[in-house]
Amino acid sequence: MFDLLVIGGGINGAGIARDAAGRGMKVALVEKDDLASHTSSASTKLVHGGLRYLEHYEFRLVREALHEREVLLRIAPHLVRPMRFVLPHDRGLRPKWMLRLGLFLYDHIGGRRTLPGSRGIALRKPPHEAILQDRFRRGFEYSDCWVDDARLVVLNAVDARERGAEVMTRTECIALDRVGEHWRATLRAGGAGKTVRARAVVNAAGPWVDSVAAMATGGRAEAHLRLVKGSHIVIRRKFAGPHAYIFQNGDGRIVFAIPYERDFTLIGTTDQLFQGDPDTVAISEEERDYLCAAASEYFREPVEPADVVSTYAGIRPLYEDNAATNATVTRDYGFAIDAPDGETGGAPPLLSVYGGKITTYRKLAEHALERLGEHLEVPGEPWTVDAALPGGDFAESFDAFLAEVRALWPWLPEETALRFARAYGTRIERVIGRAQSLADLGRDLGGGMTEAEADYLRREEFAHTAEDLLWRRSKLGLHMMAEAPEIAAAAR
Numbered sequence: 001m002f003d004l005l006v007i008g009g010g011i012n013g014a015g016i017a018r019d020a021a022g023r024g025m026k027v028a029l030v031e032k033d034d035l036a037s038h039t040s041s042a043s044t045k046l047v048h049g050g051l052r053y054l055e056h057y058e059f060r061l062v063r064e065a066l067h068e069r070e071v072l073l074r075i076a077p078h079l080v081r082p083m084r085f086v087l088p089h090d091r092g093l094r095p096k097w098m099l100r101l102g103l104f105l106y107d108h109i110g111g112r113r114t115l116p117g118s119r120g121i122a123l124r125k126p127p128h129e130a131i132l133q134d135r136f137r138r139g140f141e142y143s144d145c146w147v148d149d150a151r152l153v154v155l156n157a158v159d160a161r162e163r164g165a166e167v168m169t170r171t172e173c174i175a176l177d178r179v180g181e182h183w184r185a186t187l188r189a190g191g192a193g194k195t196v197r198a199r200a201v202v203n204a205a206g207p208w209v210d211s212v213a214a215m216a217t218g219g220r221a222e223a224h225l226r227l228v229k230g231s232h233i234v235i236r237r238k239f240a241g242p243h244a245y246i247f248q249n250g251d252g253r254i255v256f257a258i259p260y261e262r263d264f265t266l267i268g269t270t271d272q273l274f275q276g277d278p279d280t281v282a283i284s285e286e287e288r289d290y291l292c293a294a295a296s297e298y299f300r301e302p303v304e305p306a307d308v309v310s311t312y313a314g315i316r317p318l319y320e321d322n323a324a325t326n327a328t329v330t331r332d333y334g335f336a337i338d339a340p341d342g343e344t345g346g347a348p349p350l351l352s353v354y355g356g357k358i359t360t361y362r363k364l365a366e367h368a369l370e371r372l373g374e375h376l377e378v379p380g381e382p383w384t385v386d387a388a389l390p391g392g393d394f395a396e397s398f399d400a401f402l403a404e405v406r407a408l409w410p411w412l413p414e415e416t417a418l419r420f421a422r423a424y425g426t427r428i429e430r431v432i433g434r435a436q437s438l439a440d441l442g443r444d445l446g447g448g449m450t451e452a453e454a455d456y457l458r459r460e461e462f463a464h465t466a467e468d469l470l471w472r473r474s475k476l477g478l479h480m481m482a483e484a485p486e487i488a489a490a491a492r
Contacts, residue, residue, distance in 0.1 A: 002028045002166075004372075005185055005198035007173050007212055009033075010040035011149070012333075012353050013204035014156035015365040015384075021163035022387070023369070023380030028196060029157065029165055030187060032172035034468050036153035038278065039206045040358070041472050042314020044232065044256055044268050047072050047080050047359045048144035049110060050331060051246075052254055054102050059109060061332045065359045066110025069145055072359070073114065076389045077398050078425035079155070080147045082115050083258075084243045088123055088136040088298060093248045096138070103142055115143035131239045133300055141243070146258065149358055150472040151423060154461050155389045156361075162390070169462050176201060176216035176350075183216075183348050200376050202368060203352040207278035207315040213352045217338055224336060224354050226320040226329055227275070231283035231313040232268030233291050234260060234478065235303060247298045252325075255294040261475050262415070264310075267291050267303070271326040274315050283311040310478060319355035331357050333364050339375045349375040391425025401425070411437050416448050423474065431456045447480030 006017045009031025017029040031037075049066035050058070072080045089096055103118035123129065123136045161167045168189065175186035183198045205212045213221035237259070244258040253271065260266035270287045288305055296302035319334045333356035339349035351372055356364050366382045394401045402421045405428060409417065420428045431453055435441050442451030449469065457463040457473045470477035 001182065002026050002196060002198040003376075004028070004200050004202060005030070005173075005183065005196065006202045006204060008204035008206055008209075008353075009035040009153070009157065009167075009169060010038065010204065010206050011036070011153045011156070011358055011361040012206075012356055012364055012368075013202070014153045014160065015361040016202050016204060016353075016368050017165050017167070018156045018160040018163065019362075019365040019369055019382070019384050020378075021160045021165040022383055023378065025379065027160065027165040028198065029160060029167045030171045030173055030185075031167075031169050034169055034464070034472060035157050035167075035462055036150040036472055039314045039316060040153045041150040042230065042232075042312050043149045043358050044230075045147055045149050045258070045260075045266070046144060046256070047147045049106060049359070050357070051102060051106050051142070051144075053331065054105055056330075058330060058332060061330070061360075062106070063109050063111075064363055065357065066106070066113075068360050068363055069110070070112065070114060071362060071385055072147070073145060075384075075387060076147075076152065076155070076392045077394065078391050078401075078422055079152055079389070080145050081398065081422075082143055083146045084116075084141050085144055085246050085256075086121070086123075086128065086139055086141045086243055087246045087248075088128075088132060088139040090136070090248055093250065099140055103140055106142060115145075118142035127239070127241050131300060132298055136298065146244075147358065148422070148475075152358065152389075154473065155391065158390050158461060167462065170464070173212070176212070178348055181346070181348055183350075198348070200348055200372055201350045202372070203350060206317045209317055209352050209354060213336070213338070213350070216350050221336070221338060221352070224320055224334070224352075226318045226326070227273070227278070228316045228318055228326045228329065229272045229274040229281060229287075229313055230269040230316055231272075231287040231291070232266055232311065233283070233288055233308045234264050234266055234310040234312075235307045236265070236309060237263055238265040238295075238299060238301075238303070245298065247294060249294050249297070253294075255291060257295055257299075261478050264478060267295050273326055278315045281313050281315055283313045287313075317354065331355065333357075333360065333367075335368065335371050337371060337375065346375075391423075391427040393426055413438070413448070419448065419474075430460065447476035449474065449476055449480075 003025040004020050004027045006013045006029045017027050021027045047069050049062045053062050107117045121141050123139050157167050171187050171189040173185050174188050177184045183201050185196050187194050203209055203212045210223045210225050247255045258266045292303045318329045321330050334354045336352045340347045362384050369378050405421045406417050463469050463473050
């Protein structure tokens with residue numbers, strides 16, 4: 001008998017499973033595909049307060065997100081890194097006073113801040129004069145953070161397992177039935193079925209949350225989702241430097257252009273109402289052309305569809321608040337609790353999770369367990385605010401940690417040492433083991449991934465397939481498409 005069954009292996013499900021397991025609950029997490037295989041690996045990969053949400057008066061969400069940005073910088077310093085964002089002023093769009101006011105609020109609404117504040121900048125000076133069109137003369141820059149979204153999910157799941165949770169990937173919940181004071185869940189994995197029992201269920205199924213709620217309640221649950229597709233394009237590196245750009249568009253939306261995986265620039269995102277199968281989501285030509293055109297309004301050299309080397313798309317399961325446009329639907333989260341008698345110790349509760357952002361997942365998990373605590377005993381107190389994620393337990397700065405890695409393993413190629421430090425943090429020793437040379441890590445499977453790393457990812461991080469290794473545990477798929485068959489063979 002589990003205390004809690006969590007359905008969905010995205011960031012919300014993994015975060016809730018980790019928090020609950022750390023409080024001493026007996027937890028099971030089931031995911032029908034791989035961890036982070038849908039929405040949570042298709043984000044813009046930012047840990048941010050959401051500057052544009054201030055326009056929609058979502059002050060609570062921005063305040064919480066900015067606070068959580070600081071928390072994630074502290075507990076996952078290997079995965080989360082600061083980045084400066086440059087916002088060119090377009091005379092035909094938001095006036096300067098509005099941008100200044102928004103950035104002033106952004107600097108101060110979140111409380112304690114470790115990142116540099118915003119400032120005005122001249123764009124007709126290096127490096128921006130060679131990158132942006134001549135009509136952009138002034139702008140602003142401010143701080144936010146970049147994150148490897150899929151690895152953030154995986155490390156939450158790894159920590160949940162190490163705290164006692166059972167994590168079952170490629171395992172689908174196909175039936176949920178109340179039996180007395182517990183749930184009976186029917187699970188299917190690879191054609192085989194089994195049942196488990198749980199005192200409570202958290203439905204964190206993302207785009208499928210309404211479907212799971214309907215399955216559990218015999219169709220009684222109301223639909224609360226607006227499915228919005230966000231698509232991104234990847235092009236060869238458009239500009240040098242560690243900064244990113246945030247571009248305003250005439251339709252009121254914004255588009256980011258972000259340094260990505262050393263050799264590339266990531267451009268996104270879109271907001272399109274989605275009505276289809278979330279398992280088959282993909283960017284449309286219309287979205288690709290929109291992103292190319294939006295970036296071309298700012299870059300000195302236009303972005304053409306032929307420049308696109310990779311794309312991805314995901315479905316945001318947003319809480320339906322009847323907003324007029326997809327861009328203005330709240331990115332805040334909400335819960336729906338189904339416990340018919342409402343009494344502690346009565347009918348087992350089902351908590352469904354709607355909306356949310358990568359940035360606020362940890363706080364969402366705390367709030368989810370608080371809501372469950374109204375219907376069953378949830379032991380312990382919130383604890384994740386100061387608990388480092390796996391690999392994040394180094395006391396000094398990331399640069400100091402990276403220098404230590406390079407001193408300990410001088411034979412690692414410079415880029416590999418950086419990638420290992422970012423991906424694995426202090427757990428890098430578990431990947432390298434007793435190796436004394438690059439050859440000791442085994443055959444290079446392409447792009448710098450060795451047999452030793454692939455073995456570690458299969459053994460410790462729930463990886464099974466080539467796609468798991470290439471696109472979620474790493475992003476090496478961008479660099480090594482020709483070598484993919486070798487990775488596939490190693491992943492079997």
